Amino acid sequence: MHIAVIGTGYVGLVSGTCFSEFGHDVICIDMDEEKIARLNAGEIPIFEPGLQAMVEKNRRSGYLRFDTDMKGAVDGADAIFIAVGTPSRRGDGQADLSYVYAAAKEIAPLLRGYTAVVTKSTVPVGTGREVARIIREANPNADFDIVSNPEFLREGAAIEDFMHPDRIIVGTLATRAQKVMADIYRPLSLIQTPLLFTSLESAELTKYAGNAFLATKITFINEIADLCEKVGANVHDVARGIGLDRRIGAKFLHPGPGFGGSCFPKDTRALFETSVTAGAPLRIVDTVIDINEKRKQEMAARVIAACGGSVAGKTIAILGLTFKPNTDDMRESPSLAIIPSLINAGARIRAYDPEGMPEARKLLPDIELCESSYATVETADALVVITEWNEFRALDLARVKALMRAPVIVDLRNVYDPHDMARHGFNYTSIGRPHEFSCPPQKAT
Known part of the structure; x- marks a missing residue:
């Protein structure tokens, strides 16, 4: 499957790399040109045991790419994972969702064909509905479903947690989106990982x-x-x-x-x-x-x-x-x-x-x-x-x-x-x- 991951921070980089390890065609997108250049040069911006080797392996095999071109990444993607930061907002402790909403606005006019738009970032209840509203407002003809797929990665053990998780939580009741997500995580069915649709x-x-x-x-x-x-x-x-x-x-x-x-x-x-x-x-x-x-x-x-x-x-x-x-x-x-x-x-x-x-x-x-x-x-x-x-x-x-x-x-x-x-x-x-x-x-x- 063709997967686009928006954001190459901790969650985006680990998730995109592990998806490519499953054999999916993955492109990770970031607007930080210097960061993308470093990733393409083999430099990993975070320390996470096992990540450097897995990135390099899948870059060489062609399953994993890094780019700043949002249009090229989103075009024809089966699933787009939004994995940008949601830091605490100064003053009130609420999650700052500006990066999530900005990503939604950017991908909306680029959607072509059916796409599962997946929030991988940690977001409060109601965020997915707002992302859907933003996309529909910008592109009324878009054919998509919103999915919530939270990550449960421990820093220092993220590769193990992704490849051998306790469970996969998929928030969508849409049949097409459920099939896309089941296909993405199919390699984990071999180890009988529970896939919970909610x-x-x-x-x-x-x-x-x-x-x-x-x-x-x-x-x-x-x-x-x-x-x-x-x-x-x-x-x-x-x-x-x-x-x-x-x-x-x-x-x-x-x-x-x-x-x-x-x-x-x-x-x-x-x-x-x-x-x-x-x-x-x-x-x-x-x-x-x-x-x-x-x-x-x-x-x-x-x-x-x-x-x-x-x-x-x-x-x-x-x-x-x-x-x-x-x-x-x-x-x-x-x-x-x-x-x-x-x-x-x-x-x-x-x-x-x-x-x-x-x-x-x-x-x-x-x-x-x-x-x-x-x-x-x-x-x-x-x-x-x-x-x-x-x-x-x-x-x-x-x-x-x-x-x-x-x-x-x-x-x-x-x-x-x-x-x-x-x-x-x-x-x-x-x-x-x-x-x-x-x-x-x-x-x-």
């Missing part, structure tokens, strides 16, 4: 509801972690105990400094604003948003407390800047709240991240970026782990202690074992675990 509105809401539920699980276990610290319980034991209940499940029950990224923060805000507009405010979601924002600030307070109540004039080493490992995405990362708070408290920040350094140079200009974990901790008064990259898990702790000015570690991801920390003489703070293994501060030797 109404347009149900599909749009499913994406937001799913992300809000996962964000709620994260927030819940973070609050349970705080309670564990007060009563002497271990949050990992509690999480495992409730996670073994099949009604609850073990995923998204790992405590930390709060959720970030391109999805959960903006999607929870957009869902809440939609619920208020509809007259059915989701108070749980509103509370989740509030708790998560406050938690990021509270993490800075934990660091200050671990440093004896003040970080003024002290050097704090930060390991991990992206919102999660295996991505270069720093959007809404806890580091963007924690680090400025520490700087405002008088700290000097040195930091390292395996993939986030280019973005950090733009977003955190007042910190010193180092070339490795060990270079970062040198002469530091405290080490703070914000992102749980695998390479941080196996550090030579004796070497770390010898390099630091004071053996203070604040582990916001519970990467390390408290017993190991005690054995190496660290004053160790983690999330939701007993602190009986912590040692009093002492100067490194």
Whole structure:
């Protein structure tokens, strides 16, 4: 099938590439000429494991192309996927749909023959109906159906999620559109992936509801972690105990400094604003948003407390800047709240991240970026782990202690074992675990 994907951001690039892996003829369109030139030169603008190789393979085979020519891409397409950004709108938290509507206006006069117009972008309920209105107004003779096909991709595992998904949600009751979408996803029928057809509105809401539920699980276990610290319980034991209940499940029950990224923060805000507009405010979601924002600030307070109540004039080493490992995405990362708070408290920040350094140079200009974990901790008064990259898990702790000015570690991801920390003489703070293994501060030797 011939597929046009509008937008070469995270969702568009991953989706288009994976569709080409299915054997479809795919052309990805973007108005950014420099970006398209880079893609055609083999440069991938995002870090996503496995994506570079898959793009190159399908470019060579001819299944995947990149261009700025909208007319050439849309002409004769069986399906057009709109995969442009929907960032939070400043001031009210609603999703900014201007890019979606602009794409609809641009493709409307170019439609020829029957076409399924698919919103792959995360959009609030009602967006698909508005896209249909825009197209019909611009081209009354267009033969098309609107489909909602939300993505459920985890950054760092997007290829696996697309090729082996839990389910495919397709929002359309139109028979022709259902057939087009079934044909597009036919390769996944071989692994018996559920293909769920719903109404347009149900599909749009499913994406937001799913992300809000996962964000709620994260927030819940973070609050349970705080309670564990007060009563002497271990949050990992509690999480495992409730996670073994099949009604609850073990995923998204790992405590930390709060959720970030391109999805959960903006999607929870957009869902809440939609619920208020509809007259059915989701108070749980509103509370989740509030708790998560406050938690990021509270993490800075934990660091200050671990440093004896003040970080003024002290050097704090930060390991991990992206919102999660295996991505270069720093959007809404806890580091963007924690680090400025520490700087405002008088700290000097040195930091390292395996993939986030280019973005950090733009977003955190007042910190010193180092070339490795060990270079970062040198002469530091405290080490703070914000992102749980695998390479941080196996550090030579004796070497770390010898390099630091004071053996203070604040582990916001519970990467390390408290017993190991005690054995190496660290004053160790983690999330939701007993602190009986912590040692009093002492100067490194």
